[in-house]
Amino acid sequence: MNSALDIENLSVSYGKKIALENISLSIPAGQITGIIGPNGSGKSTLIKSAMNLIPANSGNVRMLGSELDKVRKRVSYVPQRESVDWDYPVSVFDVILMGRYRPGRLFLPLSAEDRKIAEESLERVQLTEYRNTQIGQLSGGQQQRVFIGRALAQRAELYLMDEPFAGVDAATEKAILDLMFDMKSQGQSIVLIHHDLVSVRDNFDHLVILKNKLIASGPTSEVFTTKNLIASYGGSMRIMQELDV
Amino acid sequence: MDSIWIIVVGGLVALNCSLVGNLLILRKSVMIGDALSHAVLPGMVMGYFYFGDTNLIGVLGGAALAGLVLVLSIEWLKKSPLLKEDSAIGLIYTVLFSIGVILVSVFASQVHLDQEHVLYGEIAYVPLDRWFMNGTDMGPRSFWLGLGLLAILILVLRFSFKGFNLTSFDPDFAASKGVRIKVWNYFLMILVTAVVVVSFENVGAVLVVAFLVAPGASALLISHRMKSIYTLSSAFALIIAIGGFFLADFTSTSISGSMAFFSGILFIFVWLIRKRVRA
Numbered sequence: 012m013n014s015a016l017d018i019e020n021l022s023v024s025y026g027k028k029i030a031l032e033n034i035s036l037s038i039p040a041g042q043i044t045g046i047i048g049p050n051g052s053g054k055s056t057l058i059k060s061a062m063n064l065i066p067a068n069s070g071n072v073r074m075l076g077s078e079l080d081k082v083r084k085r086v087s088y089v090p091q092r093e094s095v096d097w098d099y100p101v102s103v104f105d106v107i108l109m110g111r112y113r114p115g116r117l118f119l120p121l122s123a124e125d126r127k128i129a130e131e132s133l134e135r136v137q138l139t140e141y142r143n144t145q146i147g148q149l150s151g152g153q154q155q156r157v158f159i160g161r162a163l164a165q166r167a168e169l170y171l172m173d174e175p176f177a178g179v180d181a182a183t184e185k186a187i188l189d190l191m192f193d194m195k196s197q198g199q200s201i202v203l204i205h206h207d208l209v210s211v212r213d214n215f216d217h218l219v220i221l222k223n224k225l226i227a228s229g230p231t232s233e234v235f236t237t238k239n240l241i242a243s244y245g246g247s248m249r250i251m252q253e254l255d256v
Numbered sequence: 257m258d259s260i261w262i263i264v265v266g267g268l269v270a271l272n273c274s275l276v277g278n279l280l281i282l283r284k285s286v287m288i289g290d291a292l293s294h295a296v297l298p299g300m301v302m303g304y305f306y307f308g309d310t311n312l313i314g315v316l317g318g319a320a321l322a323g324l325v326l327v328l329s330i331e332w333l334k335k336s337p338l339l340k341e342d343s344a345i346g347l348i349y350t351v352l353f354s355i356g357v358i359l360v361s362v363f364a365s366q367v368h369l370d371q372e373h374v375l376y377g378e379i380a381y382v383p384l385d386r387w388f389m390n391g392t393d394m395g396p397r398s399f400w401l402g403l404g405l406l407a408i409l410i411l412v413l414r415f416s417f418k419g420f421n422l423t424s425f426d427p428d429f430a431a432s433k434g435v436r437i438k439v440w441n442y443f444l445m446i447l448v449t450a451v452v453v454v455s456f457e458n459v460g461a462v463l464v465v466a467f468l469v470a471p472g473a474s475a476l477l478i479s480h481r482m483k484s485i486y487t488l489s490s491a492f493a494l495i496i497a498i499g500g501f502f503l504a505d506f507t508s509t510s511i512s513g514s515m516a517f518f519s520g521i522l523f524i525f526v527w528l529i530r531k532r533v534r535a
Binding site (some may be wrong): 026059062063064080083086087088090094095096099100101102105106109112113114117118121145147161 | 282284337415416418419421422424425426428429431432433434435436476479480481482485
């Protein structure tokens with residue numbers, strides 16, 4: 012089986028605080044993979060250091076079988092919604108167009124093809140009617156869809172999403188999930204950080220459980236167990252009983 | 257005629273400052289602009305001293321060098337967990353500026369800068385400092401400098417519009433695409449340094465910040481699109497120059513001071529009418 016993301020011995024620390032300790036895992040291609048763990052368990056750090064946005068102390072990362080710099084065009088990163096200033100004076104379409112920007116061609120105008128792809132992405136995240144709206148006027152769920160629309164415009168094969176369901180309403184969550192299943196059916200790989208344990212089993216093929224160390228990584232049916240969840244979240248997780256895992 | 261030259265040069269200073277100031281505001285780096293406007297002084301004085309008053313390249317080079325020292329040392333100090341960015345900025349730019357102030361007093365006889373000039377500039381002398389080409393009087397030197405810089409800025413910002421927008425709005429996303437966000441940051445710092453150096457003689461190190469911030473901050477109050485922010489802030493820059501001049505004329509006070517003060521009045525005015533404009 013091809014892998015979307017291979018991580019070997021990755022360690023990251025902030026000052027003296029260890030965020031990730033010696034993580035090794037392999038995420039299969041063409042599937043939806045969830046990364047779960049409590050706050051501060053290193054989920055965002057894992058994705059960011061894999062994307063080379065924060066420096067790692069040690070470790071080796073391969074995406075789609077190659078080094079990141081060779082496959083950047085085929086990889087899309089969706090940051091946390093809170094990471095940007097939504098008062099920034101750009102419209103929904105402006106942001107989605109940014110998916111088509113390329114480092115070597117920033118000084119050149121975008122092609123008609125680029126605009127067409129951005130229009131299609133706008134439609135796929137159902138924001139056509141908000142095309143020219145300033146992004147600060149949108150609801151949380153709509154803002155999240157702007158980010159996903161921008162990622163779709165990249166026409167990537169591997170999508171790394173940092174909490175795409177944070178602060179979105181149920182309808183938007185459903186819409187985003189449908190979109191992800193659609194992307195998966197086209198052979199794309201999706202890796203996302205997730206908070207809500209209730210929806211894990213129905214939606215993720217593969218699961219990574221973190222607690223600064225790797226607790227488990229494997230098919231959801233195998234690793235989504237009470238033992239692993241307690242190892243990650245600790246005994247305080249009452250929700251475990253409700254989940255009936 | 258002299259009054260018109262002063263207004264025109266003031267307008268050019270405000271326009272140039274507002275063009276780079278917009279980007280500083282959106283990147284939340286206004287304090288870096290403030291720091292740069294002070295920190296370039298030692299470089300400028302050395303440039304004047306070694307290359308002469310009229311050699312702009314030497315002065316710009318010295319200023320750019322001092323600016324680089326500022327930016328690099330802020331980044332270096334920021335890495336320490338003991339010091340936050342704003343402390344690092346405050347610490348370094350004042351040291352650099354004080355070196356500049358000392359150098360001005362040391363070289364007072366050789367360099368045409370004095371301490372008052374450094375702080376407030378003297379836009380009233382603009383019509384006196386003229387540029388002669390083959391013996392023909394072409395008009396004030398500051399006018400041609402400001403105009404040349406404006407042309408360069410418009411051209412540069414036209415082509416780097418996407419790059420600055422991407423790296424300002426979402427630097428992580430930009431970096432994930434392989435865009436060198438540090439290079440873009442240095443690029444902006446170079447533009448700001450050039451603007452600050454050219455504006456320095458006219459409005460000084462302190463008031464230049466008003467021109468960097470006020471037009472863009474006022475435009476942001478009533479506009480949601482990048483392109484209209486450029487247009488609006490340019491219009492505001494011109495209003496500040498004209499309004500400030502007549503305020504100074506009416507009250508017989510400092511021209512650059514009145515222009516900076518008028519920028520505050522303009523901001524308050526826009527703030528007050530903002531609800532009507534948006535509605």
